[in-house]
Amino acid sequence: MDSFGEAVQVLLGTIRDVLPIATILLVFQFVILRRALPNPRAIAIGFGYVLIGLSLFLIGLEQALFPIGRLMASQLTSPEILGTSAVVDWRDFGWIYAFAFAIGFSTTIAEPALIAVAIKASELSAGSVSTWGLRIAVAIGVAVGLTLGVLRIIIGAPIHWFIICGYFVVTIQTMFAPRNIIPLAYDSGGVTTSTVTVPIVAALGLGLAEAIPGRNPLIDGFGLIAFASLFPIMAVMTYAQITEYRKNNLDPETNQDNRQSTTAHS
Amino acid sequence: MSWLHRVLGRLSESGRDLLPIILVIAFFQLVVLRQPLPQLGQMIGGLLLVILGLTFFIRGLELGLFPIGESMAHSLARKGSLVWLIVFAFALGFGTTAAEPALIAIAEEASQVAAEAGVIGADNDAMEGYALGLRLTVALAVGCSLVIGVWRILKGWPIHYLIAGGYVIVMIVTAFAPREIIGIAYDSGGVTTSTITVPLVTALGVGLASSIKGRNPVVDGFGLIAFASLTPMIFVMIYGILV
Numbered sequence: 262m263d264s265f266g267e268a269v270q271v272l273l274g275t276i277r278d279v280l281p282i283a284t285i286l287l288v289f290q291f292v293i294l295r296r297a298l299p300n301p302r303a304i305a306i307g308f309g310y311v312l313i314g315l316s317l318f319l320i321g322l323e324q325a326l327f328p329i330g331r332l333m334a335s336q337l338t339s340p341e342i343l344g345t346s347a348v349v350d351w352r353d354f355g356w357i358y359a360f361a362f363a364i365g366f367s368t369t370i371a372e373p374a375l376i377a378v379a380i381k382a383s384e385l386s387a388g389s390v391s392t393w394g395l396r397i398a399v400a401i402g403v404a405v406g407l408t409l410g411v412l413r414i415i416i417g418a419p420i421h422w423f424i425i426c427g428y429f430v431v432t433i434q435t436m437f438a439p440r441n442i443i444p445l446a447y448d449s450g451g452v453t454t455s456t457v458t459v460p461i462v463a464a465l466g467l468g469l470a471e472a473i474p475g476r477n478p479l480i481d482g483f484g485l486i487a488f489a490s491l492f493p494i495m496a497v498m499t500y501a502q503i504t505e506y507r508k509n510n511l512d513p514e515t516n517q518d519n520r521q522s523t524t525a526h527s
Numbered sequence: 528m529s530w531l532h533r534v535l536g537r538l539s540e541s542g543r544d545l546l547p548i549i550l551v552i553a554f555f556q557l558v559v560l561r562q563p564l565p566q567l568g569q570m571i572g573g574l575l576l577v578i579l580g581l582t583f584f585i586r587g588l589e590l591g592l593f594p595i596g597e598s599m600a601h602s603l604a605r606k607g608s609l610v611w612l613i614v615f616a617f618a619l620g621f622g623t624t625a626a627e628p629a630l631i632a633i634a635e636e637a638s639q640v641a642a643e644a645g646v647i648g649a650d651n652d653a654m655e656g657y658a659l660g661l662r663l664t665v666a667l668a669v670g671c672s673l674v675i676g677v678w679r680i681l682k683g684w685p686i687h688y689l690i691a692g693g694y695v696i697v698m699i700v701t702a703f704a705p706r707e708i709i710g711i712a713y714d715s716g717g718v719t720t721s722t723i724t725v726p727l728v729t730a731l732g733v734g735l736a737s738s739i740k741g742r743n744p745v746v747d748g749f750g751l752i753a754f755a756s757l758t759p760m761i762f763v764m765i766y767g768i769l770v
Contacts, residue, residue, distance in 0.1 A: 272630055274707055278631065282622030282723070286595050289618070293611055298595070307591020314584025317576045322632055325573025328566070331610060336560050356559055360551070367547030420710055421701045432615060435687045444686050447753030451720035457544055457577065458719055459629040459744040479644040480552055483637070483710030490717030490756060 262487035268320065275315045283308060319340055321462055330464025331471075333360060338472040354415055357469070361411040364465075365489060368458045375399055375453055390442070395497065402496025403453050403489045407462065410488035414469045417476055420484040427491045428441060438498040439505055446497035450490040454471075539582040545574065563744040574610065584628070585722070593726055600731040604738045611733075619731065621670035623683075623724040630665060633718050634658040637711050645709055660766065665715050668762035672754035673728065679750070680735050683742060686750040693757040698765045708767025715763050716756040728752060 290296060298304055321341035337357045369375060379395040413423055436444060454462075462485045556564060564570070603615050613762060623742060638658040642649045646655050675742070679689060720728070728751045736747040 278626045281625045282592065282619075285618040285622040286592070286599065289599055289603070289615060290595060293615075294599065294606075294754055299598070300594070304591040304595060307587045307589070310583045310587025310590065311573075311592065312587075314580045314582065314587055315626070316582060317580030318628055319580070319631065321573040321576030321578075321580055323573070325577060327632075327636070328571060328573075333552065333555065334565070336562055337555070356555075360555055363551045363554075364548065367551050369591035371544060373549045397572040403647060406695065407531075419706075420713055424713055425698055425701075428697070432687075432691050432694065435691075444747075444753065447686065448688060448749050448751075451752040451756035452725060454629070454717045455544065456581065456629045456722050457548065460632045460636075461548060463714070467636065467640060469743075476530045477644065478640050479646065479707045480710060482640060483714045485714070486633075487713035487760075 268316070270311065271370065272316045275312050279308070279311055279315065288289070291440050300522055318456075325456065326460040327464045330461040331468035334368025334465050335472050338469065345445060354411075357411055357415075358408050361407040361465070361485075362404040364458075364461070365407035366400045368455065369400040369403040369453050369493075370396060372453060372458075374455065375449070390501055393414045394504070395500060398500035399449055399453055399493045402493035405496075406488035406492030407485055407488075409492075410485040411469065412468070413488075414476065414481050415473060415480055417473075420487065424487060424491060427488075427495070431491070431494050434495060434498045434502075438501065439501050442501040446494050446501070448492040449497050451494050454486055454489050458489075459486060462489065485526065537582050537586060537591065538578060541578045541585070544581070545578060549574070581707075585596050588723060588726075592723065593730075596727040597730040597734075599735040600727070601738075604735040612677060613674055616673040616731065617670040619670075619727060620673035620724075622644070622664045623727055624666040624719050624755075625662060625671040627719060627723055629718050629722075630662055630715070633711075633714060634661045637661060641707070644707070655680065660770070661711070661715070661763065663761050664766040665719055665759045667757040669719055669724065669755045671762075673730035673731070673751060675758075676732065676737060676751040676754040679754075680732060680747050681739065686753065690753060690757065693754075693761070697757070697760050697764075700761050700768075704764035708764055710759045711765035712767065715759040719759050720752050720755050724755065725752060728755065 266447075277383060290298060337360055338354070376392075379392045379399075383390050383392045383395065409423065426477060438446065463483070466480050466485040467482035470476040470478040470480075476482075550610050556562070569758070599615070600619075601611050606612075638647070638654040639662070641647050641657055642654050647653045675689070681688065704712065732747075732751040734748060736742040
């Protein structure tokens with residue numbers, strides 16, 4: 262009975278969450294564009310599904326995704342795994358780096374939004390950026406980002422140093438990256454963190470900040486997702502630069518062409 | 528029979544998103560940790576709810592939101608009324624972000640941590656107010672970012688100047704923001720753009736860039752998401768300064 266009441270409450274909250282976008286679309290459709298809905302029945306069913314789906318997801322989130330992230334953090338930092346427990350030394354946390362890397366890489370490789378972006382990118386680069394190469398590059402970017410983010414929580418350094426250095430690298434890379442890839446690279450940062458990954462990664466960071474003595478969850482626990490959105494930008498631009506460099510070296514004629522176009526740009 | 532087949536196919540699609548996570552966790556549990564999992568039944572039940580929920584959610588988006596959102600983005604982009612286009616861009620960013628599941632999750636988590644740390648009151652009302660305030664701030668930020676992004680596509684400005692300018696603002700605001708909000712603010716940039724926002728926003732950008740002469744949909748159409756991941760950091764830090 263109690264869980265039923267909870268479910269009803271979640272459903273009501275969901276309706277409140279979805280209401281703004283539904284209202285906006287309807288107002289624009291009827292008042293500004295002045296057109297009838299093309300397929301009202303399918304749209305009504307669709308909104309029903311969205312409400313049910315979001316409610317179920319949020320209930321499952323509380324029961325599974327958050328607890329799993331926290332549990333992994335606390336188990337991987339337990340004394341049995343670390344061996345020593347007296348002093349916190351960042352070199353002792355090998356397994357938690359491995360876990361962060363593995364979670365980042367595996368979830369990104371399977372991310373549907375990234376697959377769509379990768380297909381677009383290989384189209385626009387006329388094949389010099391391959392779909393698989395890009396997916397692996399972004400996955401490595403997310404994995405490295407999460408690993409660094411976990412390292413930051415363990416050593417307790419302020420997040421903005423890392424992020425500002427990251428911005429610096431991105432800005433410099435932008436000057437040298439092929440122009441076509443730049444907007445896509447910037448977009449790929451936001452695309453890679455999916456609905457399922459976010460809660461687990463967030464809970465991992467918070468669990469870690471709770472488990473390590475001297476860390477404040479509010480200050481140190483957040484920030485993993487920021488790392489996971491920054492590093493793919495670098496990874497995509499690096500990948501584009503490498504493929505372009507290789508192509509130029511293999512084919513002297515395109516090399517000539519490219520040089521001409523760069524001079525034209527500058 | 529084919530109906531059942533379709534439902535199973537969709538379920539396995541959502542399951543595929545979860546599969547890598549389950550494999551990694553199972554490997555670490557069985558090989559590295561070798562500790563009993565407490566509440567295993569509850570977790571498996573919860574995971575099933577997550578798969579089922581995502582299946583319904585995405586199917587519902589495909590049936591309802593995406594078709595009207597996309598056709599609306601296209602027809603507004605073609606209509607040529609600047610004011611309505613800007614209003615629509617803002618409303619789209621605000622509305623989709625308010626319903627974004629990952630953001631709901633992070634905002635609730637943040638309010639719990641803030642309550643435990645004593646930054647806000649530990650009662651339910653204060654926590655809910657904090658979570659809602661955070662979400663509305665992010666939604667406002669995404670709305671504004673789409674307005675800037677649409678303006679950029681109309682003017683044809685190169686994206687990296689604006690992004691670099693945004694980075695500079697992030698750095699300046701970081702210097703003034705309270706330490707407790709910085710982590711949450713930086714995270715909120717990546718969280719905002721997932722299931723609902725990305726397809727609708729991309730439709731708006733590409734539709735707009737392809738309906739303006741002299742714009743390349745690939746170079747000018749992408750990049751809206753990048754703005755939508757940048758402005759929430761600035762806005763949430765300002766929220767942290769004000770609250």
